[in-house]
Amino acid sequence: MSTMTLDIEPFDLEQTLDGGQAFRWHLLGDASYCGVVESRAVHIASEGRRVVVSFDADDSQDEMRERAEDYLQAVMDVSEVRRVLGSEPGFGESVSKSPLVRVMRQEPWECLAAFICSQNSNIPRIKQMVAAVARLGRRIGEEEWAYEFPEPRVVADAGEAYLRSVGLGYRAKHLSLTAQVVAGWGDGALARLRTASYSEAKDALMELQGVGPKVADCVLAYSLDKGEAFPVDVHVRRAAIRLYGLDEDIKNDMVGEWARDRFGKYAAWAQLYMFRDEINRRLTS
DNA sequence: TCTACGCCTTACCT
DNA sequence: AAGGTAAGGCGTA
Numbered sequence A: 001m002s003t004m005t006l007d008i009e010p011f012d013l014e015q016t017l018d019g020g021q022a023f024r025w026h027l028l029g030d031a032s033y034c035g036v037v038e039s040r041a042v043h044i045a046s047e048g049r050r051v052v053v054s055f056d057a058d059d060s061q062d063e064m065r066e067r068a069e070d071y072l073q074a075v076m077d078v079s080e081v082r083r084v085l086g087s088e089p090g091f092g093e094s095v096s097k098s099p100l101v102r103v104m105r106q107e108p109w110e111c112l113a114a115f116i117c118s119q120n121s122n123i124p125r126i127k128q129m130v131a132a133v134a135r136l137g138r139r140i141g142e143e144e145w146a147y148e149f150p151e152p153r154v155v156a157d158a159g160e161a162y163l164r165s166v167g168l169g170y171r172a173k174h175l176s177l178t179a180q181v182v183a184g185w186g187d188g189a190l191a192r193l194r195t196a197s198y199s200e201a202k203d204a205l206m207e208l209q210g211v212g213p214k215v216a217d218c219v220l221a222y223s224l225d226k227g228e229a230f231p232v233d234v235h236v237r238r239a240a241i242r243l244y245g246l247d248e249d250i251k252n253d254m255v256g257e258w259a260r261d262r263f264g265k266y267a268a269w270a271q272l273y274m275f276r277d278e279i280n281r282r283l284t285s
Numbered sequence B: 001t002c003t004a005c006g007c008c009t010t011a012c013c014t
Numbered sequence C: 001a002a003g004g005t006a007a008g009g010c011g012t013a
Helices: A013-018 A061-071 A078-085 A090-095 A109-118 A123-134 A152-165 A171-185 A190-197 A199-207 A213-223 A235-246 A252-284
Strands: A002-006 A033-037 A040-047 A052-057
Touching: A002 A061, A013 A033, A013 A061, A033 A171, A033 A213, A040 A061, A040 A235, A052 A061, A078 A090, A090 A152, A090 A252, A109 A123, A109 A171, A109 A213, A152 A171, A171 A190, A190 A199, A199 A213, A235 A252
Parallel strands: none
Antiparallel strands: A002 A052, A033 A040, A040 A052
């Protein structure tokens, strides 16, 4: 293993890596995490005032630094996030005083597949489903989680029946059909949506089976550089109504527009905080 | 077009 | 141990 220190302020590893925007990070006993970034097994730890990334000694330091910094969005100026969200009701104090929950930049296809699995499910189960899909990919290490996420073609060829057999339920059909379509688009087609506008990219994603407004916003926020995306699920909706006094009967797409207006390009960040706070609230009440 | 509502699978939790 | 719950989306009325 090689290690390097990222020039990035320490952040909330648990809520960032394992808080529901990604589903393939594994907690180790020492509060660090291991997982896969672009077909490489990596280990991420917070050590004092530093973030330390470890990886296979065969990989070049420069290349791994670039990958990790991209995945964790290390170059972005988070002081602006603190300024914009730091005095919001409910979660503002957490933003300004605690280690940040970061919006990451995942590989779009893996992100899309994961959130197709997420519908009408919960985090433990989503992890189980994504792990099963990941096992279709190339092994990149000894650990049970160490698989490169399979290309769309591979998932499509595995077929609906297989995906059902590993626990995806009715989502198997959605993922199988979408994998087929995305495979047909060719390499890099999904990532190309990064240069499209928010609404163009969202329309394109929602053409896919199993991708409605909520799943689309997750993919836009967590993999396609659309900070204005604001995934509205039952929890975030409840939080928005409670914290900001929105009408009880407001439509979900209106909640999204409200969030874009209020939080701008940091809507996705606000959503992570609102989601977390609402979940914690339900668990503790 | 727009909205409301039933349904879809099953792991996980209590 | 059995039954309810869960980061939604789709098809139909």
